[in-house]
Amino acid sequence: MxxxxxxxxxxxxxxxxxxxxxxxxxxxxxxxxxxxxxxxxxxxxxxxxxxxxxxxxxxxxxxxxxxxxxxxxxxxxxxxxxxxxxxxxxxxxxxxxxxxxxxxxxxxxxxxxxxxxxxxxxxxxxxxLWGGEDIQRMDQRGVLQGLKVTMIKHPDSFRLEGALREQLRAGRAVLYEGPVRALCPLAPNNVNTMAAACMAAPSLGFDGVQGCLIADPGLPDWHVVEVEVTGPFGERRDQAFTVTTSRRNPASPGAVTGAATxxxxxxxxxxxxxxxxxxxxxxxxxx
CATH class of the missing domain: 3.40.50.720 (NAD(P)-binding Rossmann-like Domain)
Structure with missing residues (x-):
């Protein structure tokens, strides 16, 4: 048999x-x-x-x-x-x-x-990363024009390096906004979702995909990931295809990884x- x-x-x-x-x-x-x-x-x-x-x-x-x-x-x-x-x-x-x-x-x-x-x-x-397959397909078709990933967590959920760690303070704060490549070594345990987006969109990559990292003490038990995708333009330059998603992932206080991950x-x-x-x-x- x-x-x-x-x-x-x-x-x-x-x-x-x-x-x-x-x-x-x-x-x-x-x-x-x-x-x-x-x-x-x-x-x-x-x-x-x-x-x-x-x-x-x-x-x-x-x-x-x-x-x-x-x-x-x-x-x-x-x-x-x-x-x-x-x-x-x-x-x-x-x-x-x-x-x-x-x-x-x-x-x-x-x-x-x-x-x-x-x-x-x-x-x-x-x-x-929500919508990674759609991002990848748009990239493969050559119609992906822009991609931004915003991650919002309680300050206790961050494991930061260098100067970024010093920016954590009592209130809500934007810790970083810019290309994902420069952010990864400063928050290696916290922005893997952004890195996955860079791999899904190789035409933009780590230098073209934009990341925004926000510390919010008002989110003790949630991790929020917002993804903004820009596609082809219409007849006018102010008329572009866009998709925006917001993912609220339950998380224990201080947890680096949310439950749904x-x-x-x-x-x-x-x-x-x-x-x-x-x-x-x-x-x-x-x-």
Whole structure:
């Protein structure tokens, strides 16, 4: 008798709230989707004890090929993408949960080359980006003229770097407004949605997509993401196609990731991604 199709083995890099969520879903539901948990890595390996079988605990990222993994999913930190992304792509497909790492042009080109050379695929999940597939289709048709993403969160939900951190104050404040590329290294954990938009719209990219980051103490339990898309102009220059969406994502006070983003990542793992480099397909196919 046939044993059926082989399962796609998935390694999870990062065991924070999102990593734990993905591990649980893989253990509970993975087999019926053709997926199998291959390993889990975390910077603090102690957090895996009692939660992940010892046989699935990866102590050294350099040894990930020993698990014969098909797909590595990063949900840890942009530095993992920078330091290990090319290595992952040498032996497996790679889903980047921290696409702010790709704002660094050296990292982006290194991963593109690794994907091409290794014959593997790099995926970018949609995360909290609403309408990513429509943005991607407009970009592919050459009609996308402008894209702006505004993210509004409570000050306690931000993990900021450098001068941006010093701008947090008591009242509502616009922390940044401008090209997304310059913002990513200042808020690497908070603007992955903006980075995903840049990947969905390569004609604009990190320099053309505009980002606006707002701290609002009046939003203790929500993350708001507003996306403004500008398309082709009509007969007059003031008559352009526009779409504006506002996404209100429930979030625990101080949480970096909103509640609705967790199932969105699981959907991405099942094949619904913003964009890919390479020719591979996840179990459900890519949008």
């Amino acid at each position: 046939s044993e059926g199709p082989a399962r796609r083995k998935v390694g999870i890099v990062g065991f924070g709230h999102l990593g734990q969520y993905l591990v649980r879903r893989l253990q509970d539901e993975g087999p019926r989707h053709g997926l199998e948990l291959a390993f889990v890595w975390n910077r603090d390996a102690g957090k895996l004890q009692g939660k992940v079988p010892v046989s699935l605990q990866l102590q050294d990222l350099a040894r990930f090929p020993e698990h014969e993994v098909d797909l590595v999913v990063e949900v840890a930190h942009p530095c993992v993408v920078r330091d290990h992304g090319a290595s992952f792509l040498s032996g497996a497909d790679f889903m980047v949960g921290s696409p702010t790492a790709l704002a660094d042009q050296v990292t982006e080109m290194r991963l593109r080359e690794a994907a091409r050379r290794g014959g593997h695929t790099l995926y970018v999940p949609r995360g909290a 967790f199932p969105s990542f699981w959907s991405s793992l099942l094949g619904k991604c913003v964009c890919v480099w390479g020719g591979g397909n996840l179990p459900g196919g890519t949008d």
